[in-house]
Amino acid sequence: MNVIVELEKPLVELEAKIDGLKKLNETQRVDFSAEIAALEAKARQLKNEVFGNLTPWQRVHMARHPRRPLALDYISALDGFTELHGDRTFRDDPAIVTGYAYLDGMPIFVIGEQKGRDTKDNLYRNFGMPHPEGYRKAQRIMQHAEKFKRPLVSFIDTPGAYPGIGAEERGQSQAIAQSLILLAGLRTPIVVNITGEGGSGGALAIGIGDHIVMLQHAVYSVASPEAAASILWRDAGRAEEAAKRLHLTSDELFEFGIIDEVVSEPLGGAQADATRVIADLLAADKRALARLTRLSADELVDRRYEKFRRIGSHVERVHDSAAR
Amino acid sequence: MNVIVELEKPLVELEAKIDGLKKLNETQRVDFSAEIAALEAKARQLKNEVFGNLTPWQRVHMARHPRRPLALDYISALDGFTELHGDRTFRDDPAIVTGYAYLDGMPIFVIGEQKGRDTKDNLYRNFGMPHPEGYRKAQRIMQHAEKFKRPLVSFIDTPGAYPGIGAEERGQSQAIAQSLILLAGLRTPIVVNITGEGGSGGALAIGIGDHIVMLQHAVYSVASPEAAASILWRDAGRAEEAAKRLHLTSDELFEFGIIDEVVSEPLGGAQADATRVIADLLAADKRALARLTRLSADELVDRRYEKFRRIGSHVERVHDSAAR
């Protein structure tokens, strides 16, 4: 069960109550204004209590909230989105959505990792976990973006690349590795958005870019907390602890210089005001592209190289026998 | 049953008899020289009768002769052949063999369509009919040849690309189409050898090159005679007639300018003296490469374009109403 959904239950009930009273207020003769005001104050307080200071684990669940906007919600908010399908080799992977659209008049290619809204949809989308053919579809779109000199905008939301038999047989490693090569050298601007879960290499495979935007309550980590706990301690049950240790929140990653910009969410998360959050994120993308499209392809690729070249945390060790 | 194998039966028997007599001649006191000479004369005459004037249909069977040298026989005659495997996507296709080797000291990449020698081997090699992953493996090698500035030499011997469910699902058309694009623009010399059967698009997919060599008794056609008969008359049984009409022999194709050079075979076909035929074919390749490696990549690609650009047979029709 989603931790946030549990946590916000009293708030949801309270808001339902307020809504009910408001309807009564309109239709009945009795005036409930005072009661409504009191409940609204209480709701604000409760909201602050619930969302004011989320733990990393809670933020993981915020990123996985069943009502959180998904990649296609952002993409559909672009103008004239047209989906393009298929890797031309094996299969069209519904866990990755690709196509072209306009961002406030600017023609762009888009790639998004798409989770499902309900169980049936999630089975279709494989819970947003792409197979190699999904990444190979994305590679086609990357090449289109370069060929037709259109920026590329990606939306990351995946627990990770799918760990299954077919995925291994068809070269999950190879598919991700080739995506990384392509993005690193792509001669067109790339803006990356982390909107939900950014899980591991499966996220990074559409995550190398010139400007990396992250929603406040999105998470991005070297492995999902469950996988990390399993790797570190052979105990997926310690995921909460892993979430804390992995430094996967937007503020931490901004500090580390892993991401370039954080787009804030309303109290209650993106789903509390999806329209606003979607507009804010796309506005950030637009600002970034306005800047990036002024650079030459050579400059872009050189800067992108330097951007990732810098990321590290190591020192030259003074040699033990330096005194000799 | 192979028409040539049937036809050459008395000859094979006669030669066995001669061999027997020769052995006797060495071990016994009686002198069989006269008998041997007489039988040898008869064998020569028979050989001329059988092979002197093969029909197109007989040449199709010559190209399919069970003892005819196969792609790997030529490739193994190169120095230091090392096989490279896999399309990096789905499967290693044994119907196409790829790798690198030296042709008389010159480093080259090679691609060959490989049939089996016996039933078991043929099942493994899928009778030399590649799947899309075979062509995609070949594409990797084409790209290697360009990247590492090594010539590409191919050996064609296939009834055609495999017509099966998996092949269609994984994009047989797309795989061949992309091979054609790659070869057309490849910035390194390409020499193509048609050594056995050149069947349709499945052959052409490794058959665009700067110099096209064909063995005398190889065949190369728009479709296998059986398929052509099936397409034209819905009757695969009329394959012999199709073979005649399709103009698929080396001399006809040389006339049409489809191929550039014919390497002759001994009376009795390549299998009668495989060592010589293999050496002759590779010598032709070497001569062609010595010439082609002197050209710049731009010249090569431009000439290749013109070479195929010219192939056609059409006229501007004088318009019916030209008098108006």
Place this chain on the structure above:
Amino acid sequence: MAPTPSWLRRRGARPEAAPDTLWEICPGCGERLYKKDLAERLRLCSRCGHHLRLGALDRIALLADGDFQELVPHLITSDPLQWTDRIPYAKKIAGDRVKSGLLEAIVVGLCTVEGVPIGLGVMDFSFRGGTMGSVVGEKVTLLIEECARRRLPAVIVTASGGARMEEGMIALMQLAKTSAAVQRFAALGLPLITILTDPTTGGVSASFGFQADIIIAESGAAIGFAGRRVIDQTIRQKLPEGFQSAQFLLEHGQVDMVVRRGELKTALARFLHFVSDQKVPA
């Protein structure tokens, strides 16, 4: 290279089977359709929505803005193999000219689509099953070369049973020729869009058909490399439901989209605008 099968064929009578020239039988549902009505409805069956085959000229009318200028209209085959048969090739060609009203299996030219100038080639299945011989190869090559010269997007609507047997290896080599033209064209950064219609198989499928940046399959089209008959004879087992249908290709990642006939122009124009407009950030 392959027969010109249709996975639809088995579901009903073929159009050619209807002797009545005023009526046509829907291969989708068997309905008897009045030809004049059918033509007005883009040849979509009024009962089941099935997309009946559409000729090249009708298709040009459907896609172009009305300003189509044909290129090399008079190119005809010189019958390289001097193919004789029960009916000689030359005679079959003559018959198809009458039947289709065309000189060959493709019409190429220049036009605009919602205002975007392009080069457009449209194949016609009613001429020798849309097979590619010397003329089709040459016209496709000339179209693409012309588009390269003028820096125009190229759009080709395919309908073809593959290479034309009666022109032998000359026909097969058209795959090489057109591929070389596409390679040069693509290297200039220009877009090639193909619209695969019923049926597209063999040499056309295995060359420019699948060399496009964007591949659109028309609803209901049968598309593949090998023809159904050849596959049947080879594998001798039941083919999966919808095998080689447009939807099957979409699911197997081979095409970008499946579009109904009525929306083809919009889908095409949308991408043409997208790659042609020189929009800059606001």
Place this chain on the structure above:
Amino acid sequence: MAPTPSWLRRRGARPEAAPDTLWEICPGCGERLYKKDLAERLRLCSRCGHHLRLGALDRIALLADGDFQELVPHLITSDPLQWTDRIPYAKKIAGDRVKSGLLEAIVVGLCTVEGVPIGLGVMDFSFRGGTMGSVVGEKVTLLIEECARRRLPAVIVTASGGARMEEGMIALMQLAKTSAAVQRFAALGLPLITILTDPTTGGVSASFGFQADIIIAESGAAIGFAGRRVIDQTIRQKLPEGFQSAQFLLEHGQVDMVVRRGELKTALARFLHFVSDQKVPA
């Protein structure tokens, strides 16, 4: 990014399970092997031929001509997350230094192989399971950049459980950093060859491991993206025989060849000569 599983693991005890420092148990057949003998036999089991894991220094001795010059030997992690645990990351690192005799999970440098000068990087599984953190990413990047500067082929021998959890996103970003280096290097027309040894999974597999022109898998190596444990937990069904083995990868088209340890140097040198020699036609 993934645990460090081995499909072999289930077949026998792990080397670490043998407390006796003079003896080691073969994971292939369970045989008790005298370590000193084993070292002399390239750590191939005398009974079943199983390839036991080989340390970075032994591997350099196996592949290089004896002229290996290490680059950036003193680079160590600065523990970006200041990771504390039951055993803090810093302490684990210190322990692995003693155990492996190395400062980090990879050794990089310059050498010749049968006379051909190359850049060589070799990972060591005994140091944090060969995981890639900041140091491994930096050293791989420096190696490839140095090879680009000197126009040398680059060879990397992988043995890795993936990205190093204890360095969080800094570790994941090493995939991006090394990939960018490989991209630039490859664009110069220089060859990258990887030799994937047991085990190679996760982030190393999904970056430079599978970005090479030629990929050689050592016999018996377990290679994949996801670890076996993760896959088991996800799909909860029986895995195919030999799943993720070198041979499995060969059959699925993922690697160029599977080579036994004793023939690795020959196979490598052969390709290095092939791409390096400037032979002209006679």
